[in-house]
Amino acid sequence: MDFEQVLSLRRSVRQFQNKEIPETLINKMVRAGECSPVGKADFSHYAIAVITDSDILSSLAAEDEKITGRGNPVFDAPLVFLIMSRDGALDDSIKLNAGIIAENIHLEATNLGLASVCVYSFIRNLKNRKEDSSWLPRMDLPKGYHPEFAVAVGYPATEIKERPCRARIPVFR
Structure with a gap:
């Protein structure tokens, strides 16, 4: 797929098929994130965790639904990329870097015929809590890593059609 087509298909999708994503495709999205x-070539302070374990994803959803009273924060996607910073990352660029990593994953997901959505609400809820999460320790992540952003990915429940790029953002020259 050429880049213009990727851009015309890229959008946030919140309904996914109940279908597993092959490891080969997951690896391509990981590579895009990597x-x-x-900023400042600070690669050592960032990591990507891949969550495909349905029990962990269910626990994440149940925990967040209990806190917020809203629906599943990852929209029943079979795959979630958790973008993390490590102790020592520069505070003023963590969200920016996490967003850049996320967008690379989104673009590759689109290129592969998958759908995705940025997810932050459950991470914000994690950061605002005093008690520990029930699902995060089960991932057995190295100490010192903190979730900053997430990307939920899956096969779209409905067909995604190309849309022409419309100028919606003001540009000043």
């Missing part, structure tokens, strides 16, 4: 530019 190839992201990071």
Whole structure:
């Protein structure tokens, strides 16, 4: 797929098929995240966790639904990329770098015929809590890593059609 087509298909999708994503495709999205530019080349302070375990995803959803009273924060996606910072990352660029990593993953997901959505609400809820999460320790992540952003990915429940790029953002020259 050429880049213009990727851009015309890229959008946030919140309904996914109940279908597993092959490891080969997951690896391509991981690679896209790994190839992201990071401010001041601070790569050592960022990591990507891949969540495909349905029990962990169910626990994440149940925990967040209990806190917020809203629906599943990852929209029943079979795959979630958790973008993390590590102790020592520069505070003023963590969200920016996490967003850049996320967008690379989104673009590759689109390129592969998958759908995705940025997810932050459950991470914000994690950061605002005093008690520990029930699902995060089960991931057995190295100490010192903190979730900053997430991307939920899956096969779209409905067909995604190309849309022409419309100028919606003011540009000043």
